[in-house]
Amino acid sequence: MNRSTRLLINCRIATMVAGGEPYGAIADGAILIRDGRIAWVGARADLPDHEAVETDRLGGAWVTPGLIDCHTHLVFGGDRSGEFEQRLEGATYEEIARAGGGIVSSVKATRAASEEQLFDSAMRRLDGLTATGVTTVEIKSGYGLDHETELKMLRVARRIGAETNVRVRTSYLGLHAVPPEWNADRGGYVDKAVDEILPAAHAEGLVDMVDAYCEPIAFSVEEVARLFDKARDLGLPVKLHADQLSDGGGAALAARYGALSADHIEHTTEAGVRAMAEAGVVAVLLPGAYLMLRETTPPPIQLLRDHGVAMAVATDCNPGTSPLASMTAALNLACVQFRLTPEEALAGATRIAAQALGLADEIGTIEAGKVADLAVWDITRPAELCYWLGKPLLASRYVDGWPEQP
Incomplete structure (x- = not known):
């Protein structure tokens, strides 16, 4: 198994890419990470053929850029x-x-x-x-x-x-x-x-x-x-x-x-x-x-x-x-x-x-080619991130493609 490659599935994704769906949302998405960067992101049904990877099933959580x-x-x-x-x-x-x-x-x-x-x-x-x-x-x-x-x-x-x-x-x-x-x-x-x-x-x-x-x-x-x-x-x-x-x-x-x-x-x-x-x-x-x-x-x-x-x-x-x-x-x-x-x-x-910060080419959205800095949230819709005061919402972070528990 190539441990530098990781697949995130069973998740909803707020890509934060402008110009499409609100929040750039993908309802049933997948994110393929290779060598710390996003290699592919999209609907899970459209996931292309890929090498064997370590797979994280996120139980329907929302994923945003870090x-x-x-x-x-x-x-x-x-x-x-x-x-x-x-x-x-x-x-x-x-x-x-x-x-x-x-x-x-x-x-x-x-x-x-x-x-x-x-x-x-x-x-x-x-x-x-x-x-x-x-x-x-x-x-x-x-x-x-x-x-x-x-x-x-x-x-x-x-x-x-x-x-x-x-x-x-x-x-x-x-x-x-x-x-x-x-x-x-x-x-x-x-x-x-x-x-x-x-x-x-x-x-x-x-x-x-x-x-x-x-x-x-x-x-x-x-x-x-x-x-x-x-x-x-x-x-x-x-x-x-x-x-x-x-x-x-x-x-x-x-x-x-x-x-x-x-x-x-x-x-x-x-x-x-x-x-x-x-x-x-x-x-x-x-x-x-x-x-x-x-x-x-x-x-x-x-x-x-x-x-x-x-x-x-x-x-x-x-x-x-x-x-x-x-x-x-x-x-x-x-x-x-x-x-x-x-x-x-x-x-x-x-x-x-x-x-x-002059980093728009590297981080800030979930797009192919960008660094895989991600936040995984225990929420039902992205607006909750602005709604709750004091409630723990973070499930985990990914930094350079690797998970870290909060």
Whole structure:
């Protein structure tokens, strides 16, 4: 028997391929996997002749692409539950940040933590994601804001990818906040982040993408443009935290640089949406942060639909504004808060999330030639993935074609 070849049968398949049946569904399907990739997928009645294989009979379960969390801050030290209490007592996110809390408090805890401590705490959060079907995760730096700690965070992210059955993409987020020691010379910090830390991280092979936080409480369009120019020089794609708290022109900036995605975008105008559409920028919706900050201005969902902007969904797992470590909860919140349909939400965590990471040729749909990263679910219809809150739904994951029990 060729153990590199595996056949999945007795299953219903949500291929998430666009343009056909809802969810790209196949009612009685089969998936033939060879050397970690999908060799064939279709109705079981149409299964072609094939070599002897190991066969998994899935008892009528639904199979989707492995879920993709395309925006996380999974590696950090400490937590900010105290700030959670402050916000409930009336303090705003901006007030806490300007008083030395927010991102800066996580910077202090992350700098003090060892690589081993950061790895161990991130792994506990990762458990929540994998238990809800995630097989690929993006992990940002941005809680170091100095040379040593930014690279430490990125090394931990790379280690997670090397030591777990999860595909990891890393983002350098040096322009996340101005560290306290640079408050009197923010321009000097931007110089250091752009001209020293990013090139060093890139030279060590730690960076897949470059990100920044473009807001009045963070960095200006001009400062982010400097970082993105450096990323372009290094051949790295970019993405952007854009227009979360105000319309600061972030979506238009992302479009100008052909970014993979513009994330948050609650305050993006129609002009920004139009620019994203023309540049093919994915909108990454982050309903966890919207919930935790008790925001009242949702992303412009109908404008995104009208202009054909693809919408991804992610957890934004982080210590301050989105302590969310469940991908299915993120899907539910995207439907309930932003009025996405379940099919839109699930596409946002599979096909569109892959696009937001530059991985659309490899993962995100169940198609011949793609990597066999799959999630098997104990559900009767795909909408259940967006319906239940807290109910265990995952039966197993397949990573590179091999099964792993949750």
